[in-house]
Amino acid sequence: MKQIRAISIIDDDPITVFGIKKMLNSINVCDDIRAFANGKEAIDHIKELITQNQPVPEVIFLDINMPIMDGWQFLEEFINLPLEEKIRINIVTSSIDLYDKKQWEYFRQKTHHLIDFKNKPLRKSEIAAITKAA
């Protein structure tokens, strides 16, 4: 029984994408896992789903530093999408910049979606806890 309908991984680093996918597969939680190399690709995909009236991913793993559209720019657009469903967004970054923490606080206050903040590397032991529908 798969608990999660669909998961998106947004990260420009293929190794991180490989790692998260591998961990998710090991707990066998979802069959529909997609990866996007930057925020732009991901948001375009989600918008497409909305226009086609299809369900959006319930859990999103989001990197911050990416080309073209970074994590924060993605969030800025994402929280303005007409989504009633509460989505879980796990920010996964190697940044320890205080600015990024502040940005996280800022977005948490601004949206009904659940936003979590994790430093790389993600551990297998914690992946199950953050891969639940919000």
Added chain:
Amino acid sequence: MLNNPFTLVGKYDVVLQGSQTNINNYLIKQLPKSTVFLDTKLNVVYASDSLVQEFNLPKSTILGLPISELFDTSDLEWSASMKACLEGLNQEKEIQQITDCTNCTIWVEYIMIPWYDQSENVIGIILQLEDVSNRILRELEQDKLKMHLREKSEIANIGSWEYDHETQKLSWCNTTKKIHEVADDYQPNIDKAILFYKEGYSRNTISLALFKALENKQAWNEKLQLITASGKEIWVNAAGKPLFQNGIYKGLIGTFQDITDYVMSETKTKESEHLLRTVIDSLPLNVYIKDLDSKKVLVNKSECDYLGVDDPKELLGKSDFDLYDKDMAQISRDEDLEVMEFQRPILGRETTSVKKDGTSTTFLTSKIPLNDDDDKPYGLLGISLDISDLKQKEHELRDLINVTSLQNKKLINFAHIVSHNLRSHSANFSMLLDFLVKEVDEDERENIIRMLTEASDGLLETLENLNEVVAISTNTNIEKKPVDLGRLITKVEQNLTGFLQTNKADIINEIPKNTSLNVVPAYMESILMNFITNAVKYKHPDREPIIRLSLTKNDKDTILSIEDNGMGIDLNKYGDKLFGMYKTFHNNQDARGIGLYITKNQIEAMNGRVIACSEVGEGTTFKIYFDETN
């Protein structure tokens, strides 16, 4: 003249005989002094014509009239005297105020003696009268004048003195004596008087003045010092002039005034003025006073120095319109009017003053309205502190702070970049190793090891990039030298020939030949290489890339422009990240996100700066500012 004495004779008690009477009458009539003969009943028997004239008596009717009708004799003394006289007693001369027949009050001096006949019998009174009203009034007037003079001289402290040449006598009035601090009965003489003057200038001056007065009939008026009897040193105004009568020297008269207070206050005022002048001239401030027309009426030394004149007189009467440009002067004049009209002082306002020669000075200016006793404005007091040096230092300090904070920001940014990049690699290592340890599937293990190698290569590259950046930022001893820009561009073009040909890129070099720029040659080459490759990499998909290089100049910078017709970039979105490390904006596989970051560091290492202008779909222009003055 009596008209007919004969007809009157019969009326008298004392009958004079015929021709005798006539003779008497005729003689008495001619007496030069007013005289009247009275009988024992005090009726007029004879009277001199002078009496009638002197006292305005009616000519025809006085003979036979009682004296009381001619003069009011009700006064007791007068009556008593007459009575005594009739008893044969001579009377003293008297002066009395009486009322004459015209009801005027006059002063009369009279003397009466008994009138004897041949038998020594008293037959009446001979009365001689003189109207002395004028004399008495004059005497009174004189008394009054003297009193006035005394009062005046006491109040004004102006004494007088007189020297009689004939008697060699010098007389001082009381005030003069008081000024000398001698007793009222002090007897001065010329020698003593001169000795009162202070030895030296004062005594010499007065001696000379006296000499000149006698020699040249010259008057004098001198401010001199005097030592009083009690030893007090005072200032006096001594004035005098010789008196001549019909050309003959008679003596000297003069005035004498104690002016110590005046001289002292004058000295004090002068001292205060001098002190004030010294103070304002020594102040390291520009001080001036302007009148209602903003014309200078006082300037201090600093103001003179500032405006480049030696003598304050050169500035007095001049307005700012004479000293500064019209615009500058108008600003100042407007300030002045504001201060004087609205009585609103300007305190510590920062102003910039530009002289006609273009020198600019920053002042901390205060302008304070000046009002007279009636609170009417008559000008303003201006005080300006030259803070140009301070301003310059402040400017330098601000620049330094800017540079420091910029460098600090760069440093923090760099630290974050380093931290982020190293962490992301180490996180990957950690994760992949974790997988590897637990992985049993051989293929997957190989896959993981391949990724570990990739991660290792990535880390190595990152370290190389960081190293390059550190080298640029820390190498402060880089040597700048003049480089022919045109030749450098040709060199870069040659190095990129293949790349440019493949992309059908065209470089238009508009930089004038033999343009030399003071740069670090290696950096400059790298910069040109980077901008040109970027321009080609991010070309517009629908057209062949054209890159235009040109050079312009402004006041202090030489500006190199590199303009392309590429796809452009939305600077509103990415502007702040354009030159950031590991920021890439286009979906380009070659983008490493390091080129512009290094380029910017290289430009800044040469004291230059770079800005970008871009329009999406149109192209991008990078402008590099080289500060050649530095």
